[in-house]
Amino acid sequence: MWSRRPRRRRSPSGSDRTRSATALPPICWKTESTSGSFRSCSATASWRTPPSTPRWRRGRCAPWSARSTGWRCSRSKRPSPTAKRLRASLEVADIFRVAGPAYRAAHAGHLSLHQLKVMSAIEHCRTAALGGHVEACEECGHWRIAYNSCRNRHCPKCQGAAARTWLAEREADLLPVGYFHVVFTLPDEVAGIAFHNKAMLYDLLFRAASETMLTIAVDPKHLGARIGITAVLHTWGSALTHHPHVHMIVPGGGIAPDGRWVSSRPAFLLPVRVLGALFRRLFLTRLIALHDSGQLAFFGAIAHLAERRTFLRHLSPVRKKRWVVYAKPPFGGPEAVLAYLARYTHRVAISDRRLIDFDENGVTFRYKDYRREGADRQRVMTVPASEFIRRFMLHILPRGFHRIRHYGLLAASCRKASLERIRALLAVAPPAEADVPDEPADASRPCPCCGGRMVVIELFERGHQPRAPPVAALPNRESSP
Template identity: 55%
Template sequence: MAREGLEVADVFRHFGPAFRDQHGASLSAAQRHAMTAIETCRTAALGGHVEQCGDCGYQRIAYDSCRNRNCPKCQGLARAQWLEDRQAELLDVPYFHVVFTVPAPIEVIAFQNQTVVYDILFRAASETLRTIAADPEHLGAEIGFLGVLHTWGQNLLHHPHIHFLVPGGGIAPDGKSWIPCRPGFFLPVQVLSSLFRGVFLHYLDQAFVAGALSFFAEYRHLQEPAAFRRYLAPLHTTKWVVYAKRPFAGPAQVLDYVGRYTHRLAISNNRLVSMEDGKVCFRWKDYRDDNRQKTMALSGEEFIRRFLVHVLPDGFHRIRYFGFLGNCHRARKLALCRDLLGMAPAGPAADPPADYRDRFEALTGQSLRVCPHCHTGIMVVIACKLVLRSRGMSRAG
C-alpha cells in the first residue's frame, strides 16, 4: 500500500495482531495501551458524533481522539497548548540549545532499565549545567532551563539524549542583578562533558549498589559487581558528547524551535512512504552521511518493535524544569528575572475555552466549526454515535 495519507495507525492495525500473538507477553502495560490507542484513535471504536452544516447541509462523522502521548495524530493540540503556556515564561535574552548524549554501552543499560537510567540522565545533565553555571569562573549565576528526553535516532533505533533550552544568563548569587552570558557563548562544552561523565557514572554506580538495575539476555553477567565495573571502566576516559547550538534570533523563534522537540515522536505520519509486501518504508536523515535523506524498509514486525521501544513507562515525565524554572518556585523567580531584566510583569493567564473546538482555534488559528464544504456555514452536532467495540471497524474518513 503505497499511498498518500499512510499512517502509523495503518501499520499497527495491519501488523499489530500478529505482533501481539508473538510478543504480547513481553510488552509493558504502557506499550499495550499505546498500541490499542493508536489503532483505535479517531475510529468508531472510540465513539464520536455527527455534525451538519447549518447552511449547505453537509454532514460528517467526527470520531473521538485517543489523546495518548504516543499517538502521532494527537500531538498537535497538546503541542499548541504547551507552547501557549510557555509564552509568558520567555525572557528577553538569547536562548541556547544544549544536548547531552550517552555512549553506546550506556544505551544498552538504559534499554534494560529505562526509568532508572533516564532519571539518572536528567539528574546528571541538569546538575552539570547548574554546577558549571554557578561557578564564578564561567557564569557565577543561577540558571533556569527545561529539558526534553528523546530516546530515538532517525532510524528508530534506541538513542537516548536530552535537549535543553537554556536562557543565556542567570540570577546573581545576591539576587540583585542578572548576569548575562558572553555574546554567542553559553558554557564550555568540554567542561560540561567531563563533569557530566563523572556525575552520571557516579549515580549509575549508586543505582547498581542499591540493586536498582536489572540485566537479562546477553548482559545478564553484568549483575556481578566485578563484571559491571569492568564494563564501565573504559567509559571513565571516553569522550561523552555534549554540544550547544548558537543562540536563537528572538523569543518567537525560540518557541517555534523548541516546539519541534517537546511533542515529537519517534516517527511522524508524514515520514511514511509505503506499506507493502510485509514491509514498511519510511524516510530518514542519515547524520553520519552528511545529513542525507534516505529511505529505509523494515518488516512490519520490526517497525512496531522499534516504535514501541520509545514508549516511556507510565507516569514518566519526558519534559522537566530546573533551576529558576523549577515547578515549586517558577512564578516567583520568573517575576524576579523579569524585574532584573527591565521587562513588564507577566499578565494573568486567561482561562482556556471549555470546548475543545474553541480551544483548538484559539491556539492554532484553524477553525473546526466552519464547514469544509461550503466554507461559510457552521458545523453543528446533530447526533452522538455509540462506541463500537469491533476491532474490525474501518477508520472513519
C-alpha cells in the same frame, strides 16, 4: 497497500534505499503488569439549539475514504483533491492495524500491559471504537462524523493539540534574552543498560544533566549565576534505534548570588568539555551506586553485567571516553524558541510524514544518516513490518514518566516568582494576559463547504455508530413557545 512518494529528489549517485533488519535489543524480557495512559477524548462541542433553522439535506452519505475520520454528504460539495491526498497518506496506525495482531501473537508473554495498551490506542485512534460526534452546518446542511482521539502521548496523530496547549502555557514564560540549545547524550555502552532500566536511568539522565548545568553555571569561573532549564527527553535516533538523550533550552543568563542579572556572552553559554566531564562523573558515580544497591536489572546479552566486577570492567572504557555534550548557536528570538519547542517537546519516535510505503516487502521510511554531509544525509530505509513495530515499541516510556521537566529558575516551585524577579531586573513589562473566549473555539468551527458554523447534533459512545442523518429541521429558537 498504502503508498506515498518521498518529497525529495533521488541522489545522483543512484538509489539510496537501504534494506535493513538490524538486530536491536528485544522490547521486553519480562512481563509487567502495569496500566497505560489510555484515555478517550470526549466530544469537543456540546448539545445546543442553533439560533436559526438549519436545513438538513437528505441523501446517502459515504465516507471520504476507508480510513477517513469524517464523512461527506452526497449532496454536499466534495472535498478538494488536496484534502483527499492528505487523507490517503500512510500512517503508523495503518501499520499497527495490519501487522499488529501477528506481532502480538509472536511476542505473547513478552509485552507488558502498558505496551499493549499503547498499541491498542494507536490502532483505534479516531475510529468508531472510541466513539465520536456528528456535527452539521446551520447554513448549507453539510454534516460529518468526527471520531475521538486516543490522546496517548505515543500516538503520532495526537501530539499536535497537546503541543499547542503546552506552548500556549509556556509562551508567557519567555524572556527577552537569547536562548541556547544544549544536548546531553548517553554513550552506547550505557544506553544498553538504560534500555533494561528505563524509568531509573532516564531519571538519572535528567538529574545528572540538570545538576551539571546548574553546577557549572553558578561557578564564578564561568557564568556565576543560577539559570533556568527546560529539558525534554528523546530516546530515539532517526532510524528508530535506541539513542537516549536530553534536549535543554536555557535562557542566556541568570541571577547572581547578590541578586544581579548576569547575561551570558552572545554566542557562548558554558564550555561543553567541562560539562561533559562533570556529566560523566555524576552519571557513572550514581550508576555504580544503583548497581551496588541491587536496583538494576540485566537480561539477555547483558545478563553477565549483574556481577559487580564484570560491570566495572564494562564501564572502564566509558570512564575514559569523552561524553557527547554539545551546544547549538542561540535562537533568533522568542518566536524561534517557540518554533523549536513546537517541534521537539511532543515529538514521537517517528511521524506519519516520514512514512513512504507499506507493502509485502515491509515499511519504507525516511531517516537522516548523520555520518553523511549535505543532501546525501537524507536516506531511505525498508524494514519488515514486525521490525518496524519492534523499533517503535523501543521508545514507549514507562507509565507516568515525565519527559518534559524544568529546573533551576524555571522549576515549578519557583517559576512564577523567578520570572517576575527577572523581568524586574531587565525592566521588562509582564506579558499581557490572553483573552479567554466566552465560548470554546470548537463551537464555531467553520463548515468546509460554505464557511458556516458547524454544531454538534449527536454524540455516540465507544464501539457504536451514529444514527442516520437528520431528515427534518430542528425547531427554530425564535418560533419555539
